[in-house]
Amino acid sequence: xxxxxxxxxxxEHALLWRLNQSETARKLYCAGGNPGISQLAEVISIxxxxxxxxVDFARRERIDLTVVGAEDPLAAGIVDEFDRVGLRIFGPxxxxxxxxxxxxxxKAVMREAGVPTAGFEVFDDAExxxxxxxxxxxxMVVKADGLARGKGVVVCEDAAGALAAIGDAMERRRFGxxxxxxxxxxxxxxxxxxxxxxxxxxxxxxxxxxxxxxAAYDGDRGPNTGGMGAYTPVPHFGAALETRVMNEVVRPTLxxxxxxxxxxxxxxxxxxxxxxxxINVLEYNVRxxxxxxxxxxxxxxxxxxxxxxxxxxxRSQAGLNGLSVRLSPRSAAAxxxxxxxxxxxxxxxxxxxxxxxxxxxxxxxxxVRWALQKTRVKVFHAGTAMRGxxxxxxxxRVLVVTALAEDLRRAVATAYExxxxxxxxxxxMRRDIARRALERMPP
Ligand code: AMP
Ligand code: GLY
Numbered sequence: 001x002x003x004x005x006x007x008x009x010x011x012e013h014a015l016l017w018r019l020n021q022s023e024t025a026r027k028l029y030c031a032g033g034n035p036g037i038s039q040l041a042e043v044i045s046i047x048x049x050x051x052x053x054x055v056d057f058a059r060r061e062r063i064d065l066t067v068v069g070a071e072d073p074l075a076a077g078i079v080d081e082f083d084r085v086g087l088r089i090f091g092p093x094x095x096x097x098x099x100x101x102x103x104x105x106x107k108a109v110m111r112e113a114g115v116p117t118a119g120f121e122v123f124d125d126a127e128x129x130x131x132x133x134x135x136x137x138x139x140m141v142v143k144a145d146g147l148a149r150g151k152g153v154v155v156c157e158d159a160a161g162a163l164a165a166i167g168d169a170m171e172r173r174r175f176g177x178x179x180x181x182x183x184x185x186x187x188x189x190x191x192x193x194x195x196x197x198x199x200x201x202x203x204x205x206x207x208x209x210x211x212x213x214x215a216a217y218d219g220d221r222g223p224n225t226g227g228m229g230a231y232t233p234v235p236h237f238g239a240a241l242e243t244r245v246m247n248e249v250v251r252p253t254l255x256x257x258x259x260x261x262x263x264x265x266x267x268x269x270x271x272x273x274x275x276x277x278x279i280n281v282l283e284y285n286v287r288x289x290x291x292x293x294x295x296x297x298x299x300x301x302x303x304x305x306x307x308x309x310x311x312x313x314x315r316s317q318a319g320l321n322g323l324s325v326r327l328s329p330r331s332a333a334a335x336x337x338x339x340x341x342x343x344x345x346x347x348x349x350x351x352x353x354x355x356x357x358x359x360x361x362x363x364x365x366x367x368v369r370w371a372l373q374k375t376r377v378k379v380f381h382a383g384t385a386m387r388g389x390x391x392x393x394x395x396x397r398v399l400v401v402t403a404l405a406e407d408l409r410r411a412v413a414t415a416y417e418x419x420x421x422x423x424x425x426x427x428x429m430r431r432d433i434a435r436r437a438l439e440r441m442p443p
Contacts, residue, residue, distance in 0.1 A: 001025060003305050004058060005041070006048050006078075007069025008032035010336075010382035010400040011290035014297040015067060016040045017378065018304045025305040029063065035391055036381030048073045051081045058087050065090060065309050071287050074266070075101035075147060090308040092286045095262035099253075099284040103145050103183045106284050112259070113252035117281045120185035126170040129182060133162045139187035144169045146178025150226065155187060190275030191436065192282070193234060194292050195242070197250045197270075198307060198325065201263035203317040204250050205307075205325050206242055207300070209234040210292040211436065216343060218432045225343045226397060229433035230291045231333040232299060235408060236440045237274060245270060249281055265311050291400050294380050295332035298404040302326050331408040335401045335415045335433050336382070340426025342396035348385075350393040350425040355379060358401075358418045377403045377418045393424055408437055 003025045005012050013036045019025045020040045031054060033043030046053040048070065058066055066082060068074055068091040077094035091097075098105040110117045118141070123129035133140070137158070142165035144152030152175045154165035162184065169179030196207040210232040216222035249270050257264040269285035269292075288296070297304075302325045310320055339346035358377055380402060383395015399422060403414035412434045419429060 001064035001305060001309070002027045002029065002062060004029040004031060004061075004063045004066045005069060006031045006054065006066065006073060008034050008037070009069065009290055010380040010397065011288050011293040012069040013037050013040075013380040013382075014294040014400075014402075015069070015288070015304070017380070018297040018300055019067075022303045022305040024303055024309075029061065031057070032069075034381045034394075035384050035386050036379075048078075049076065051076075051078050054078070055081055055085060055087065058082070059085065064088060065305060065312060067091070067308055069287065071097065071100050071147060071285065074286055079266075088309060088312045090312045091266040092264050093262060095260075096257055096264045096266075097286045098262075099257070099264065099268075100286040101147050103143050103283070104181060107183060109253060109256045109260070110281055113256035115249050115252055115281050116279060118185040118188050120183050122181065122183055123166075123170075124181050126166055129166045129170065129184065130163055132184065133159050133166065141185050141187050142166060142169065143183045143185070144175040144179035145181035145183060146175070148175035148178045150224070151175065152178055188273045188275070188280050188282070190273040190278070190280075193237060193272045193274055194230075194289055195245045195249070195270040195272055196288070196292070196296060197246065197268045198311050198320070199250070199254060199264050199266060199268050200311040200316075200320055201265050201314040202254065202258065203311075203315060203320045204246065204254060204268070205320050206246050206250075207267075207296055208232060208242055208327055209237055209245075210289070210296060211434070212289060212292055213430055213433055216338075216430075218430055223343050225338070227289065227291045228336045228338065228430045229334055230289070230295055231331065231408060231411065231434040231437065232292070232295045233327075233331065235331075235437050241274070241279070244279065245272065248279070253284070263314065265314055290382070291334045291336055291397075294334045294400045294402045295404075296327075298332035298378065298402055299328040299330060300325075301328055328404070330404050330406060331411040332402060332404045333408065333411040333415045333434055335419045335429055336397050337399045337401060337419060337422060337424075338397050338428045339383075339393050339395070340428050342428060346396055347426060348392070348394050349387065352384065352391045352393060352398070352422065352424040354422040355391065355399075357421055376405065377401070377414060379418065379422070398424065398427075408434055409441065412438065
């Protein structure tokens, strides 16, 4: 089949890299793309919000499956547009994408589904919200209802912080219309994890737990970023937790979405807070995480194109199980190389060197069996560009160095070895990816 991916970051590069090894994917396209992606796919420049242009292209080229990387086109209804003309697309409908696009919608679904989550209140009026906060001292979290590029959540120590956050979101409209309504919820303690499942409306198959590192600097200090590194599986939360999340979160959520007439197809990304035996859902996302996708794709075994198509078609549980979607028992770790200053101001256009020493060329025969030794390290492009024949930085997150190995310690060490070989001015990275897991392991 012909498969098109929409997007231009490390997540999309990883999806295309894995699709390239898929038995059933014959030709790959990417709407967006970057220099890494252009080695695997035909890159076309149609914007992710140009639905008419994308539908037109998919029809003309007879694309069999389109895969959407980011949440914005999903929330704006790209899947409905493709569905309407009978084109297959992996991702939730506009109605189902509300799981990520509206925090109040997500909370209502959790309540209906009996999914454990923090106690909460919803406010459309700043004065009413302030009154509530004054009556409920203690740490709380103020969340803009709508999509705010991951910045709409303020974790507050006390009432003063919450009052300021309410003013910022609802009156000063720091997040635009997304903050007209806010959710205020109890602050939870514990360890944060991400869980991913491929969903076909009724059916679901687990891709497992991943731990992201959102703070910019070591020791989880500094400003919040899109994610500075990730690893999977998470050994200190074994398979038992994955089973629990499937049974207590993913399946009930799918049921509640069907009951609402908005069956969920696509990847369900559950943000979890785990505290001993207690699990709570912080949020849903309706797309792969970035950088979580990169190590997940390193572990993914089976035919990715076939699996995503089965979800898009809403295939039954038996149909999904029959696809032999498996995750390698090995561990994968990803280290993000960012531009100096990220997530604040940073410079673009720094020349990147060393990549050729790690990356080698893609195997000339794209369908060669996945040779694990060869793909032990893979560098995905997140924000790069070609300028005058040279590879240069072109974003806050520049490259995602990802390694797969027998165990987590080796995967992390290998990723850092490769990360050290790559140079560009201002290179910034965290040096403690997977620290929480490694600290719990024997040396
Ligand atoms: P969200 O977009 O809802 O996942 O929130 C973004 C971040 O805020 C999460 O990754 C957590 O670090 C933090 N957060 C959100 N909700 C809570 C909560 N109820 N208690 C503690 N931290 C939270
Ligand atoms: N890495 C977090 C996200 O993609 O939302």
